[in-house]
Structure formats: structure tokens, C-alpha cells
Amino acid sequence: MTNLSGRPATAVDSTALGSMRVPKPKIAMRLGHLWVFFFPIYIFAAAVFDSSEVTNGEYLKFLLATRHTAPENWSHGRIPSGKENEPVVLVTFLDAAAYCSWAGRRLPTVDEWKSTCEGGKLKKHGDIWEWTSTDVEIGGQTYKALCGPANTCECTHRYLPEWKNEVKGFRCVQEAKPVAWLSRFDAFL
Numbered sequence: 001m002t003n004l005s006g007r008p009a010t011a012v013d014s015t016a017l018g019s020m021r022v023p024k025p026k027i028a029m030r031l032g033h034l035w036v037f038f039f040p041i042y043i044f045a046a047a048v049f050d051s052s053e054v055t056n057g058e059y060l061k062f063l064l065a066t067r068h069t070a071p072e073n074w075s076h077g078r079i080p081s082g083k084e085n086e087p088v089v090l091v092t093f094l095d096a097a098a099y100c101s102w103a104g105r106r107l108p109t110v111d112e113w114k115s116t117c118e119g120g121k122l123k124k125h126g127d128i129w130e131w132t133s134t135d136v137e138i139g140g141q142t143y144k145a146l147c148g149p150a151n152t153c154e155c156t157h158r159y160l161p162e163w164k165n166e167v168k169g170f171r172c173v174q175e176a177k178p179v180a181w182l183s184r185f186d187a188f189l
Contacts, residue, residue: 047112048174052125053087054099056080062099069095073166087126087169093144093161096131096170105172110134110145110155112173117153124150128169129157 071090129146146157
């Protein structure tokens with residue numbers, strides 16, 4: 001084997017090494033530091049929770065717009081005096097899901113509810129259990145999971161969707177946006 005000068009090449013032939021210069025392409029030298037402009041930035045949107053449980057006053061707007069049935073503790077379809085800003089109770093899972101759908105939202109899953117609660121981002125105005133959209137199979141029947149009263153992050157209650165009582169309410173979440181990405185290069189377009 002010979003080197004570029006025509007002499008026999010050895011493992012340590014300084015003339016062979018010295019004469020072999022591989023020029024870098026000019027485009028690589030110009031764009032090598034610009035790779036960050038093409039590296040995408042991912043933007044994740046989590047479900048956005050309503051600031052608190054749905055109140056009697058908010059639920060009344062839903063009832064007036066849809067003619068849905070009022071909770072049993074409302075006398076003649078009227079909110080009990082002084083309870084407009086308290087969480088609505090005596091609603092079934094189906095009532096809660098209908099309200100959220102009407103409002104352009106949905107019920108949270110247990111995982112969403114727990115992670116938001118454990119992160120300290122869940123305000124609770126009432127001492128109620130909240131409906132979630134999570135199904136739980138027990139003995140061949142499908143129950144819905146409910147999550148924690150007061151200042152707990154428990155999701156241990158299981159109720160049939162048509163059950164209701166005075167400590168069951170709900171809150172809605174805004175549907176999560178799809179994952180998006182933005183390249184830093186896009187800013188220059």
C-alpha cells in the first residue's frame with residue numbers, strides 16, 4: 001500500500017498523515033452551530049381543571065338551558081337559600097357528565113384528579129366526593145370511582161352511575177390539547 005506521495009505507507013508515516021487533509025464542507029462549518037434551530041421543542045397540555053367543584057349557581061344555568069331535572073334538595077327547582085356558591089350535590093354520574101358536556105368539558109379521570117390533588121393544585125370548597133369518568137369493574141357490574149372529600153386525595157369510593165347522595169358532587173376539566181411541537185427555526189419563517 002502506498003501513501004498519496006507514492007511511497008510505501010506505514011502505520012506511523014508522518015508524510016502520509018501530513019499530506020492527507022480532508023477539508024470540511026463549508027455548509028457544515030456554517031450550519032454546525034445552528035442545529036438548535038432545528039431541534040424541536042415539545043409543548044404538552046394537561047387537562048385544565050375548573051377552579052372548584054361545580055356550584056349550585058352554575059348548575060342552575062345548565063338546568064335553565066337544558067330543562068334537566070334539578071337535584072332533590074332544591075325545592076320546586078330552586079336553589080336552597082344561601083347555597084348558590086356551594087357545590088351542587090345529589091347529582092348522579094349521568095347528571096355530572098351531562099353538565100360537563102354542556103359546558104364543553106368532561107369529567108376527570110382518577111389519574112388526572114389524583115395527580116392534580118397531590119400536586120396541591122386542587123381547591124376544594126366542600127366536603128364532598130367528586131365523580132370521575134373512571135370505570136371500576138366489581139362483581140360483573142361497572143361502577144364509577146369518586147375522589148376525596150375535604151383535604152384528601154383519596155379515590156376509594158365506588159358507586160353505580162345512577163346513585164346520588166348529599167356528599168357527591170363533581171368538577172369538570174377542559175379537554176387536553178394535542179401534543180404540539182415548535183421548532184426554534186419556525187420563529188424565523
